Amino acid sequence: MGSASSMLTQYDIEEVEEHCDYLFTQQEIVSLYKRFCQLDRNGKGFISSDEFLSVPEFAMNPLSQRLLKMVDGLNFKDFVAFLSAFSAKATVPQKIELIFKVYDSDGNGKVTFNDIIEVLHDLTGSFMSDKQREEVLNKLLHEAGYTRESSLLMDDFVKVLNHTGMRMEMEVPID
CATH class of the missing domain: 1.10.238.10 (EF-hand)
Structure with a gap:
């Protein structure tokens, strides 16, 4: 190759x-x-x-x-x-692992409140204010049993996202 x-x-x-x-x-x-x-x-x-x-x-x-x-x-x-x-065959934890790496931009193995806020900012741009992003994230973390001071490790990330019914798939066209 x-x-x-x-x-x-x-x-x-x-x-x-x-x-x-x-x-x-x-x-x-x-x-x-x-x-x-x-x-x-x-x-x-x-x-x-x-x-x-x-x-x-x-x-x-x-x-x-x-x-x-x-x-x-x-x-x-x-x-x-x-x-x-x-892949449609990938498990939810495999998909979450990729998402975790996107949020963990410094590669230190944990995702902080600020890491998530940065991604939310990238995703929402000017459609949400900083205050709105923080409110949404505080509520989500609270419901999952975490605080804004928490650092999420991979297992925590899986726990938070595993029950979201997330779909992250692509179709590979066969020639």
């Missing part, structure tokens, strides 16, 4: 399939590889921030700058592993 212009072998496909915990079929992996090669315009074998931003849906995402920290420089195997959280 060295350069993006090379073809995937059956061994490569099986290796990627295992790396992403079998959340994508072999056909889906081949389709994702084609998309990866389209994004990797220079054939370097990884995708840069600028190349990710060439995807309109990604560039328009209010969390794109946070996501860029997670995806800049991904090779194909890690690209598929990143996308696996969006």
Whole structure:
């Protein structure tokens, strides 16, 4: 899988399939590889921030700058592993783990009140005031048994989000 212009072998496909915990079929992996090669315009074998931003849906995402920290420089195997959280087969805890990483922008393994406020600001922009965001978050944390001084670890995050009925899926078109 060295350069993006090379073809995937059956061994490569099986290796990627295992790396992403079998959340994508072999056909889906081949389709994702084609998309990866389209994004990797220079054939370097990884995708840069600028190349990710060439995807309109990604560039328009209010969390794109946070996501860029997670995806800049991904090779194909890690690209598929990143996308696996969006698979219909991914478990809620797997999806929440990705969300946790988005909120934990400094990578210290915990999410604070201010981390959540920053994401809410990114998501709501001028549609909500700082005061409204703080009120909503205080209420949510209180209902979940936390305070604004709490630092949420991954298990806490799972506890808070596990019962939301969240949907976070993508469909991989099969060529």
